[in-house]
Amino acid sequence: MNELLAAITTGLTAFTATNLDDILILLLFFSQVNTVFRRRHVVAGQYLGFAALVVVSLPGFFSGLLLPRPWIGMLGIVPIAIGISRLLQTESEAAETETSPSATPSTWLTMLSPQAYSVAAVTFANGGDNIGIYMPLFANSPWESLVVILSVFFGLIGVWCGAAYQLMKVPAIAEMLTRYGNQLVPYVLIGLGVLILLDSHTLENRGLVVLTLLISGTFTLNLLRKLEQVSVAKLYSTSKAVSKMEKN
Template structure:
């Protein structure tokens, strides 16, 4: 029961994440690696889960309008990519060159990936896009026993990896890969800005901002 509950909850709340992951995987190059996307996805989703756990310990409802403020994250990232793309590329190349020449050990490589700005970009977008999941996960966790909660969380984190694998495999399909390689890079900043604006609108956060 808990397994099915966790599976349904994850799919229902993260179906739109496939599109975002497709865009990220379409940008893979010598500087932006698959591991940056996977680690960033796990960091962002872990933050969402941690923010939802108070529901298990007695319940805490986060106002929808305040959750919508997370929409500012992809907007900021999108504008940064538009305005400062060249400078950011040089900085990431420097970090990547250091990684390739100085460290071959997988542990050090993982640690450097955690420090890579691309990892936090993915984590920030994941958190913003899934911020509204908190309002769903809180009552889900609140109605669970410790054993069922453990199963649900195990399913969640397993599905994050499955989601990454599905998105990556889709980008390997010739038709999808051709479209993404041709149009993905230029439109990503605009998609991020649009995503942020949609999050602000859909959560009713504009009213919160303008009433302040």
């Protein structure tokens, strides 16, 4: 009984200490909910991202190998990439996304949706501290305690999502995030990625700095090319429609 209580206490303490900042991220995600990006995507993405953190933290999957903290910090590239992607999206594309119809998918389809993956990627990238704490915690826990700790972790994810959603119902918070959420989210994600890189001392390693710049630059260039292709296609479609109207 004492071991059970100790495992529950350990799970509560470890989860709370490593996921306090996730409340803000969840608030921002819930503020973006529309006809395509649903609450279920936020919850599913949170579970997926956290499950990935747990898998990476289990020493059995890596033969006890602990990843160097600066390499873990490379995960900061993920929220930076997502933030840049959202920042470069045009208003017309955002309008199309909000007005497009959506069917109600099954639970498994929700878990596999790009929207859920986007949330999961941010959750995973923000988990450098989680990995650093969970690896030795899991390594020093007997199997029975590990099961209890993981049960506490996954139960608290639902509590975290529920708390963030309830906070969104507070008029002042809801109004602020609804009005400024779309503009804030890209900068918050980019800032989060930079903080992860700095906190993990990734940018103190010249090789990792070069690698970070190469990955970020390649992603940005590819994104700009795609946006340019979309813009050209839209212009061509618009001009074609105008020409057709003039002929009629």
